[in-house]
Amino acid sequence: MMITEENLKGISCFVATVECGSFSAAAGRLNLTGSAVSKSVARLESRLGSRLLDRTTRRMALTDAGQAYYDTCQRILSELSETEAMLAAQRRIPAGRLHIALPQTFGRKEAMPLLNRFASANPELRLTLAFSDRFLDLFDEGVDLAVRIGGPLDYPQTLSSMLLGMEKRAFFAAPDYLERHPPVRTVEDLPSHRAIVYQLADGSHKAWRIVQENGQAVDRPAPWRMAVGDGEAQLSAVKAGLGVAQMATWLTREAEAAGELVRLLPERVVEGLPLMLVWPRKKTLTPKMEALLAAMQALRIE
Secondary structure (H helix, E strand, C coil): CCCCHHHHHHHHHHHHHHHHCCHHHHHHHHCCCHHHHHHHHHHHHHHHCCCCEEECCCCEEECHHHHHHHHHHHHHHHHHHHHHHHHHHHHHCCCEEEEEEECHHHHHHHHHHHHHHHHHHCCCEEEEEEECCCCCCCCCCCCCEEEEECCCCCCCCCEEEEEEEEEEEEEEECHHHHHHCCCCCCHHHHHHCCEEEEECCCCCECCEEEECCCCCEEEECCCEEEEECCHHHHHHHHHCCCCEEEEEHHHHHHHHHCCCCEEECHHHCEEEEEEEEEEECCCCCCHHHHHHHHHHCCCCCC
8 A cells, every 4th residue: 555645644643642632632733723633534434434433522532443442543654753763873873984194294193093093993994195285285186184283374265274272392412512612501502503494495595493592483584504394304314413403392292202302491382383274164063074173173272
């Protein structure tokens, strides 16, 4: 037998009448008239060929057939409700593809452990991870989320962004280097030391940023011995005792804790670049993007 909309309407009117105890009360629940509910139940009884309700002026009671039919309706409606809830939950499960752009060194050292946990917790997702210190065009490259160190704090209205924190940069050297060279007690001692500087993509070198006594920060060119275009390579050179470098503390954390690096002039720690999440702006976020953004907010820089 084909189930029609009228059949389903009759079932809902019948169940509501049983649960409310009268046609008028059922009508209030269903936003119908009492007459409409009564006629719908009557048509249901006619279609089934069985009386479902015994009606008197004082009471309404289920017949044996009505009780059996009501029990069946309750079971079906309960299963239907559970199925709808399950399907709704499935629509909220993060699934599909996500393309994430990450800075090379920070992405490997800091973001990957978090993304590994995220991928493990969301097996329906397929992640594509691009590592580059170049700021990719999110629309041209099909990027869902970019993690960026540096760049603007304000983005065009086509992009959404979230600031997660600011780098802290300090001066470091290896214990072996400090044994072989004069101590660094003030910023005036720095120019006499060999510098390991970071080389930018355009071939220029990142200057040393110095906090002065008045609290203002100024950039000073460093007399460098080695220029490297990779944070981990810079860290390796400093650990090898080749010179002094100003580096982000997230990069040096493990080496400093292990005693492989010594922090110089700790009172002169300076604020570095911002850590940002950037993604294409949309009216509503998909479940996979909501889950990714929630996870990535645990990414912090210090």
